[in-house]
Amino acid sequence: MTASRAQQKEKTRRLIIDAALRLLSQERSYSSLSLREVTREAGIAPNSFYRHFEDMEELGLTLVDEGGVALRQLMRKARQRIRDRGSVIHTSVETFMEFIQKSPHVFYLLLRERSGTSLAFRKAVSRELQYFIVELADYIQQTQNYPTADAKIQAEAMVILVFNAGAEALDCKPAELKLLTEKAITQLRYIARGADIFSKGRRTELSSSDA
């Protein structure tokens, strides 16, 4: 029952990843973490870090990827809920807010590195958000059959606003959380409505030229 070398290594790797994630908070950004700090928290020697990651940047990108996975799981859950209860906007926003409450550490990372100092990080976070945006745009396009470009612009605005609401949620008392959620929902409804009006003209143009 001795663990294989690969298994043991993976285990330590996870120690590092979890330690880094644990250290993230509203008062602590990833870029402010030192290598030694992470290894200390993980309970290993500083040098052991290098057996798993080239440097802190590589670990960071790994964390962003992990965050992306968590986000996509969330997305799947939201889709399920939408099928069950209808109301895309309401369900999406609420699911996202629940996610932030449940795993804030991941959100700290994504929120900050999205506008951080490392281009690699910014790109990585942006890539994760694109999954959301594309998926949402698809949904919009299917149910409303807008032009693709319009749907994407709309989806992007929505994701940004929800993300922003999440950021605000971190600083607010639980009592205000509901209000905040409602605000985001209202904003998304504005967009949905507005985009609908704007695309209506072009949509009919398209269908008549298609016909």
Place this chain on the structure above:
Amino acid sequence: MTASRAQQKEKTRRLIIDAALRLLSQERSYSSLSLREVTREAGIAPNSFYRHFEDMEELGLTLVDEGGVALRQLMRKARQRIRDRGSVIHTSVETFMEFIQKSPHVFYLLLRERSGTSLAFRKAVSRELQYFIVELADYIQQTQNYPTADAKIQAEAMVILVFNAGAEALDCKPAELKLLTEKAITQLRYIARGADIFSKGRRTELSSSDA
């Protein structure tokens, strides 16, 4: 023609402020600056820093305040332009994008500290953004006479989207900048349109109960 003591002190203070601002870039956040680094850039001794600021946080908050002043100047300019050429949305977005091109250092600061690790910083940036939001909400309320709460929610969404477009602009080639601006304008139009539809019902309710 010898400088008074107070004048000299103010001069050095500016050296520090300007040095810090100069060090900010897409690759360098305020929180990553060291006190020594700033004084080195300013051309003074490390210890002299303390004659002007308690610590780096105090300097940072000063910078945010300065940034706020710059923003409000910009806002005034935008208002003037709107009077001249009409089209609130188009003019506002373009003015803001010009600002980011012209003084990106201030924007680096606001962008990052808005979601940074210091509550004091987050509050400071939020306060600066509120000026924008309130002003915009006032404008909306006056020209469209919506309920106050609705106007504010709408204004907030708009400011966030413009701010976000600014952040994206930092990473994009000058050629793509125009496209990005147009995207933001479209998003704001969605919101304006959508909010209009939504508030229409309530607006008539109000005026009939007033009459």
Place this chain on the structure above:
DNA sequence: CAAATAGGTATACAAATGTACGCTCAAATA
């Protein structure tokens, strides 16, 4: 079973940081 491999550690060092202490000397005050 013997040899090679590789995850983990201990020690060590140069670099950088925040800041305490004490000094200088020009401007302000009395």
Place this chain on the structure above:
DNA sequence: TATTTGAGCGTACATTTGTATACCTATTTG
């Protein structure tokens, strides 16, 4: 004019950092 004040500097020190080098030892390989 004599005294006080305070901005700016130089030195110093403890702390933390990333990482180079060498070593140990359990697993894997031949």
